[in-house]
Amino acid sequence: MEDIEEFEYEPRSVKELFIEMKNIVELMVDLAYSSILFGDKEIAEEVLDLEERMDLLNYQMMVHAVLAARNVKEAEKVTSILQMANAIEDISNAAGDLAKMVLEGLEPHPVIKEAILESEEIIAKITVTPNSILAGKTLGELKLASNTGVWIIAVRRGKRWIFAPDKDFRIKPLDVLIGRGTHTSIEHLKEIARGVIRVVGHERA
Amino acid sequence: MEDIEEFEYEPRSVKELFIEMKNIVELMVDLAYSSILFGDKEIAEEVLDLEERMDLLNYQMMVHAVLAARNVKEAEKVTSILQMANAIEDISNAAGDLAKMVLEGLEPHPVIKEAILESEEIIAKITVTPNSILAGKTLGELKLASNTGVWIIAVRRGKRWIFAPDKDFRIKPLDVLIGRGTHTSIEHLKEIARGVIRVVGHERA
Numbered sequence: 001m002e003d004i005e006e007f008e009y010e011p012r013s014v015k016e017l018f019i020e021m022k023n024i025v026e027l028m029v030d031l032a033y034s035s036i037l038f039g040d041k042e043i044a045e046e047v048l049d050l051e052e053r054m055d056l057l058n059y060q061m062m063v064h065a066v067l068a069a070r071n072v073k074e075a076e077k078v079t080s081i082l083q084m085a086n087a088i089e090d091i092s093n094a095a096g097d098l099a100k101m102v103l104e105g106l107e108p109h110p111v112i113k114e115a116i117l118e119s120e121e122i123i124a125k126i127t128v129t130p131n132s133i134l135a136g137k138t139l140g141e142l143k144l145a146s147n148t149g150v151w152i153i154a155v156r157r158g159k160r161w162i163f164a165p166d167k168d169f170r171i172k173p174l175d176v177l178i179g180r181g182t183h184t185s186i187e188h189l190k191e192i193a194r195g196v197i198r199v200v201g202h203e204r205a
Numbered sequence: 206m207e208d209i210e211e212f213e214y215e216p217r218s219v220k221e222l223f224i225e226m227k228n229i230v231e232l233m234v235d236l237a238y239s240s241i242l243f244g245d246k247e248i249a250e251e252v253l254d255l256e257e258r259m260d261l262l263n264y265q266m267m268v269h270a271v272l273a274a275r276n277v278k279e280a281e282k283v284t285s286i287l288q289m290a291n292a293i294e295d296i297s298n299a300a301g302d303l304a305k306m307v308l309e310g311l312e313p314h315p316v317i318k319e320a321i322l323e324s325e326e327i328i329a330k331i332t333v334t335p336n337s338i339l340a341g342k343t344l345g346e347l348k349l350a351s352n353t354g355v356w357i358i359a360v361r362r363g364k365r366w367i368f369a370p371d372k373d374f375r376i377k378p379l380d381v382l383i384g385r386g387t388h389t390s391i392e393h394l395k396e397i398a399r400g401v402i403r404v405v406g407h408e409r410a
Contacts, residue, residue, distance in 0.1 A: 018320035026326060029296070035288075065314075077314040079287055083306050087299040094295035101288055109282040111339075112289055115223035121231065121356070125390070146390040149354040151326070185351040
């Protein structure tokens with residue numbers, strides 16, 4: 001009942017729902033790997049919260065999509081939306097399964113962590129030192145993803161997690177960034193975070 | 206029978222199998238979105254070929270993992286490998302389902318392409334002009350992923366596709382790169398590919 005009310009009071013376009021689903025599922029997969037890599041139950045919990053959010057979005061999407069079809073031609077196009085939403089939902093469930101492994105306290109085999117650390121795109125923790133040029137700047141000001149190739153999926157600040165920080169998120173000294181990128185990108189960002197490298201991208205920051 | 210023979214003659218570690226599975230599944234998802242975005246059946250076929258490869262890897266992985274367990278403690282750890290492999294296989298199947306939409310000629314609803322083009326990480330075609338500094342250089346020399354934040358998932362050269370080009374892949378003029386990255390990263394790389402920007406990363410290329 002709550003879902004339906006929210007749907008009625010918050011009418012959103014199918015496109016908006018889709019974009020949110022696609023962004024969330026990518027975040028979920030990254031966070032699921034992170035939760036395994038760091039054995040972190042809070043990250044795993046966030047994956048399951050996102051899985052619930054995904055279920056709601058998928059429900060809203062289906063209602064919207066079905067309402068939109070007025071003839072056979074349109075119904076065929078709508079079918080493509082439902083198929084795509086199903087595939088995204090399947091990926092979301094797979095990420096949820098990975099997170100559940102962590103929550104159930106299953107000891108992961110060492111090769112799992114090794115594989116996450118040695119694949120083409122890896123996940124790593126990056127601690128920001130007080131004298132790093134990152135400290136005090138927003139992700140948007142730094143254009144971090146474009147300038148370093150590292151995508152920040154979460155930040156640990158003291159005892160708190162911030163998931164999927166946006167461009168207005170301001171990095172503070174001692175923040176621990178969870179980033180996804182190539183080995184080279186991650187190493188480069190680690191040196192910036194340590195204060196060894198004093199530029200980000202083309203301009204002096 | 207063929208699978209088993211290949212398995213017997215190519216003994217590989219569980220870690221190697223895992224790393225390959227993780228790399229392939231990420232490529233599959235990117236290629237599946239690309240095949241939908243560009244309505245390209247060749248890319249979709251590649252996704253299905255990779256799905257078959259994934260099945261073989263998953264089979265080899267299971268045999269290895271089960272053989273490795275010699276007591277209850279080890280068996281528990283091996284279970285984590287099987288669960289992880291299952292989740293990766295589920296994601297691979299979801300990517301395969303997306304590719305099948307393209308192969309079946311299902312007309313995708315316009316919002317699907319819009320959503321792929323407007324989410325946080327997007328996919329785009331980038332044509333390399335003859336006077337671009339990219340032409341004639343390898344991906345490794347350019348450190349493209351680290352320097353621009355764009356991950357090259359495939360390259361169209363004339364009538365041929367090259368999927369998952371590695372660091373030794375040399376870009377030629379008129380190559381069409383299929384890249385994944387943020388909007389800013391993609392726009393930046395497009396200007397480099399057009400010859401407007403004459404540097405990649407921190408050094409003059």
